[in-house]
Amino acid sequence: MxxxxxKMGDPRLLRxxxxxxxIRDPALKTIIADMFETMHAAKGVxxxxxxxxxxxxxxxxxxxxxPRYPDEPPLPATTLxxxxxxxxxxxxxxxxxxxxxxxxxxxxxPRASYIRYGGVLEDGGxxxxxxxxxxxxxxxxxxxxxxxxxxxxxxxxxxxxxxxEALFRDSQLAALEAD
Ligand code: NI
Numbered sequence: 002m003x004x005x006x007x008k009m010g011d012p013r014l015l016r017x018x019x020x021x022x023x024i025r026d027p028a029l030k031t032i033i034a035d036m037f038e039t040m041h042a043a044k045g046v047x048x049x050x051x052x053x054x055x056x057x058x059x060x061x062x063x064x065x066x067x068p069r070y071p072d073e074p075p076l077p078a079t080t081l082x083x084x085x086x087x088x089x090x091x092x093x094x095x096x097x098x099x100x101x102x103x104x105x106x107x108x109x110x111p112r113a114s115y116i117r118y119g120g121v122l123e124d125g126g127x128x129x130x131x132x133x134x135x136x137x138x139x140x141x142x143x144x145x146x147x148x149x150x151x152x153x154x155x156x157x158x159x160x161x162x163x164x165x166e167a168l169f170r171d172s173q174l175a176a177l178e179a180d
Pocket of ligand 1: 099
């Protein structure tokens with residue numbers, strides 16, 4: 002089932018989400034399936050449970066090719082329950098981010114360049130990865146959602162925050178949010 006995606010300003014996006022207590026709860030499988038359906042319908046590359054009003058530490062991400070991020074390499078479809086994050090170095094890099102909860106906009110956001118992350122998988126297994134670049138950015142963005150943080154709060158230069166149609170006037174991105 003496709004859910005409504007909450008928009009910035011909704012207080013449910015600002016909560017620190019609760020850990021998933023029972024990995025085997027059948028309701029969890031439904032939520033995860035709904036999150037993928039909702040993310041795909043919105044052409045997103047990631048979605049966190051709080052974005053559909055579910056107060057749990059649960060995120061999904063992954064794409065083959067994204068119209069929202071046409072220059073980025075594919076990411077494996079991943080579901081993470083109760084994820085954790087560790088920075089591997091102090092290095093940061095800036096990159097453009099959008100969010101399904103902040104439609105039509107992009108901002109230049111500093112993120113850790115190199116991270117290790119992990120979490121519990123849907124089948125109860127444990128995943129751990131060391132990643133960099135856009136993969137690291139996507140994880141950090143979704144992880145922030147679990148702590149009630151939206152990407153505009155991470156922007157250090159607010160002149161680099163605006164509407165896609167204005168920021169990327171000459172790019173194929175300009176037409177993106179019109180559909
Ligand atoms: Ni987001």
